[in-house]
Amino acid sequence: MTDQMQGVLPDHALEAMIAAGQIRCANPDADQVQPASLDLRLGSVAYRVRASFLAGQGRPVADRIAEFEMHRMDLTHGAVLEKGCVYVVPLQEGLALPADVTAVCNAKSSTGRVDCLTRVIADGGTEFDRIPAGYTGPLYAEICPRSFSVKVTPGLRLNQIRFRRGQAVLSDAELASRHAESPLVDGKPVIDEGLGFSVDLTPTSAGIVGYRAKPHAGVIDLTAIGGHAIPDFWEEVRSENGRIILDPGAFYILVSREAVTIPPDCAAEMSPYLAMVGEFRVHYAGFFDPGFGHGVPARGVLEVRCHEAPFVLEHGQVVGRLVYERMATLPARLYGSGISSNYQGQGLKLSKHFKS
CATH class of the missing domain: 2.70.40.10 (Deoxyuridine triphosphatase (dUTPase))
Structure with missing residues (x-):
């Protein structure tokens, strides 16, 4: 080739x-x-x-x-x-x-x-x-x-x-150059082996900052799209001071403060920001396809699990990074363009299995 x-x-x-x-x-x-x-x-x-x-x-x-x-x-x-x-x-x-x-x-x-x-x-x-x-x-x-x-x-x-x-990962210099030409993230970028992003603990219009999994919920049918009531599986997480305390063993859905863009000639993958922050783990599932957030602001959903000790998570704390990769050639279709894309334009959002 x-x-x-x-x-x-x-x-x-x-x-x-x-x-x-x-x-x-x-x-x-x-x-x-x-x-x-x-x-x-x-x-x-x-x-x-x-x-x-x-x-x-x-x-x-x-x-x-x-x-x-x-x-x-x-x-x-x-x-x-x-x-x-x-x-x-x-x-x-x-x-x-x-x-x-x-x-x-x-x-x-x-x-x-x-x-x-x-x-x-x-x-x-x-x-x-x-x-x-x-x-x-x-x-x-x-x-x-x-x-x-x-x-x-x-x-x-x-x-x-x-x-x-071959090698696909964009260097920090390439990321900075691309951001200067066309912003990859709203606000000032944090570029360090990828594009850093932080947690948003500003309450939504409903007054919540995230969700915590209930410990004794029922079965989720992964074939039933929109088939489950949120209160049956999740507790709402609220904050009045821009911080929450993560409980050991608990699982949370939070959202990034930044809206991100994946250009048509790039793909991306979430990675941990700092391995030494060992009290919690932000598990990033899924890839970011070309076109995610392109022209439609979209934020990253954070899947957070706390480990051995309670941990204070504060608004704006950097918790992860997006590693950008170049595409070999442009795809025929982009994320959200006439294909089954569930999370284009997303904010704080649970999986597609739950009722809106």
Whole structure:
């Protein structure tokens, strides 16, 4: 490939990979290919395993499932994955990657917003969500619901995969130059190995700053869009002084103070801002596709879990960063433009499974 094809591969390149058998995707859904990623679909069986695991060098995932399996569940008519348990589900997609293409996976945004930890594992893998160049083989989703038990069915999309050729990450100097030409964020940018963003603890018109997961809620049916009442699963979080105290073990949905823009020739991914801030973890699910927030201000939703000790989180505290990557070529479609994009123009927002 030429230098022009270095970067994140766009939708039309993914469609070509499917046609060439480099992405093994039988009967793909019409909207499965996104501007810079591919949604991955659950298969028809889930294995309840004793613990999370990686395959390990030279070992197939199927062998490790046999080693750790407790029981298996048929998902054909739907099944409940219980909170606190670990499951492995073979995915409907597999790969036969070219020698110069790597892949990275992430949970879809709607998955992270219900605190469902899900990661992709592959044969011979020594890292979660990372697929080496030239990999040929199946893919599996490891699923661990954290706050709520969830109902799943075959074909449900909890993860997505992004493909890269060569080095794609924009340097801080490139980010600063791009922001000077066309703002990537409203206000003064904090650029340090990506574009920093902070938490917004200014109350909405409803007087809230976020949501906290209820500890003993029912089951969330992940196929039921808009099918759940917010008060059944979430407590409203309020603040009068621009700060909240995070409780150990609790899960929160908050929002970034900044509105961000992903230009059409870029993609982005959320990363932790500072690993030494160890009292809480902001888990960023999903990728940011080209066109997110482009012409329509949109903020980042923060999925926050507090660890061992209560922690004071204050308005404007920097909690994460957006790592921008160049696209290999422009995608045929942008986020929010005639495709199933649930969070364009978002502010503080729960997942699509809850009633507005």
